[in-house]
Amino acid sequence: MLPDESRPPTDKEPRPDGGSGPRRCYRHREQETGIACSRCDRPICPRCMVNASVGFHCPECVGGDNRQVRQATTRFGGQLSTDGALVTKILIGINLVVFLLAAYVLTPWLSRDLSLYSIGPQLTGFPYGVAAGPDQWYRLLTATFLHVAPWHVGTNMVMLWVIGPSLEAALGRLRYLALYLLSGLAGSAFAFLVAGGFMNSLGASGAVFGLLGATVVMHKQSRAPLGPVIALLVFNLIVTFSVAGIDWRAHIGGLVAGTLTAAGLMYAPRERRATVQALTVAGVAGLVLAMVLIGTARYGG
Missing domain, CATH: 1.20.1540.10 (Rhomboid-like)
Incomplete structure (x- = not known):
């Protein structure tokens, strides 16, 4: 591997005492985990995992996707409704x-x-x-x-x-x-x-x-x-x-x-x-x- 090549994700992270160990959920620091968000690589515990087509996503990545989804509207820009009359x-x-x-x-x-x-x-x-x-x-x-x-x-x-x-x-x-x-x-x-x-x-x-x-x-x-x-x-x-x-x-x-x-x-x-x-x-x-x-x-x- 060349020095400037991106490194693959790992389930280990540096520990404060200089050793290494399981990564901890970025939202629940007390929770050790071996799973990372398949989009941003942040470690996530079972409480934070959101099923994706490939792997799991973290809540922030899922929220960002939802904000980018364009709301459906009527032909001339109004809000859609179940009862159109x-x-x-x-x-x-x-x-x-x-x-x-x-x-x-x-x-x-x-x-x-x-x-x-x-x-x-x-x-x-x-x-x-x-x-x-x-x-x-x-x-x-x-x-x-x-x-x-x-x-x-x-x-x-x-x-x-x-x-x-x-x-x-x-x-x-x-x-x-x-x-x-x-x-x-x-x-x-x-x-x-x-x-x-x-x-x-x-x-x-x-x-x-x-x-x-x-x-x-x-x-x-x-x-x-x-x-x-x-x-x-x-x-x-x-x-x-x-x-x-x-x-x-x-x-x-x-x-x-x-x-x-x-x-x-x-x-x-x-x-x-x-x-x-x-x-x-x-x-x-x-x-x-x-x-x-x-x-x-x-x-x-």
């Missing part, structure tokens, strides 16, 4: 419970106090509802969980169940929830911006239209057939502009916000995904706030 189920449950409470238990004050209600001072002398200022802005969100009739909540919840789970599975729960809420808020904000001087609107349609726009983006990004989802979107737009009493402003606001949010979430480059996605959500939230501020300036006292 949990948030969708919760949203449907909340909408149904709120509808029942507003229609049959806490009527009429619940729907009156939570709807997207706004009247400017030109009609009453001072503003009511959202136009009154920040203490009434909660209506922008609460209105998205209210519905006027069983057919209204039923239609929206069926649509949510049809398109929601696939988006939730692709985005992960947190990103999907952000998409839903931003779409609903944007629909409310745009409706207020356009008609905040005299309006009363409610429903989850803005959020559902946002999910429709996001589904189009997801199909395009994954190069899936666009025909069915485009047909569904066009059909809903036709209904929006042909049936009296439907607030088209909430639908269009939600659709645009959902499409923009999904584009940022789904086309974010992998190496900067978290940053781009966070900026996208912040940007759409800022757009919602801007619409509300402009609307308040137009219709407020």
Whole structure:
């Protein structure tokens, strides 16, 4: 063996008294051992041995490997979950419970106090509802969980169940929830911006239209057939502009916000995904706030 050649591992180590003897576990110095980690050659006792494909590893080497293992994520960076539709189920449950409470238990004050209600001072002398200022802005969100009739909540919840789970599975729960809420808020904000001087609107349609726009983006990004989802979107737009009493402003606001949010979430480059996605959500939230501020300036006292 040459002087500078690496020496093979040995089960002996120098002893304090100058002799030699069995090596001792690097974590339990009282424990003599003849086994060493097959990766770093540190002596390990039976309590520290971790089975490996070849020999045994020490806890530090095993821990380092675990830290280097990349966590599995959804297609767009979200955390994987066993139930890919949990948030969708919760949203449907909340909408149904709120509808029942507003229609049959806490009527009429619940729907009156939570709807997207706004009247400017030109009609009453001072503003009511959202136009009154920040203490009434909660209506922008609460209105998205209210519905006027069983057919209204039923239609929206069926649509949510049809398109929601696939988006939730692709985005992960947190990103999907952000998409839903931003779409609903944007629909409310745009409706207020356009008609905040005299309006009363409610429903989850803005959020559902946002999910429709996001589904189009997801199909395009994954190069899936666009025909069915485009047909569904066009059909809903036709209904929006042909049936009296439907607030088209909430639908269009939600659709645009959902499409923009999904584009940022789904086309974010992998190496900067978290940053781009966070900026996208912040940007759409800022757009919602801007619409509300402009609307308040137009219709407020």
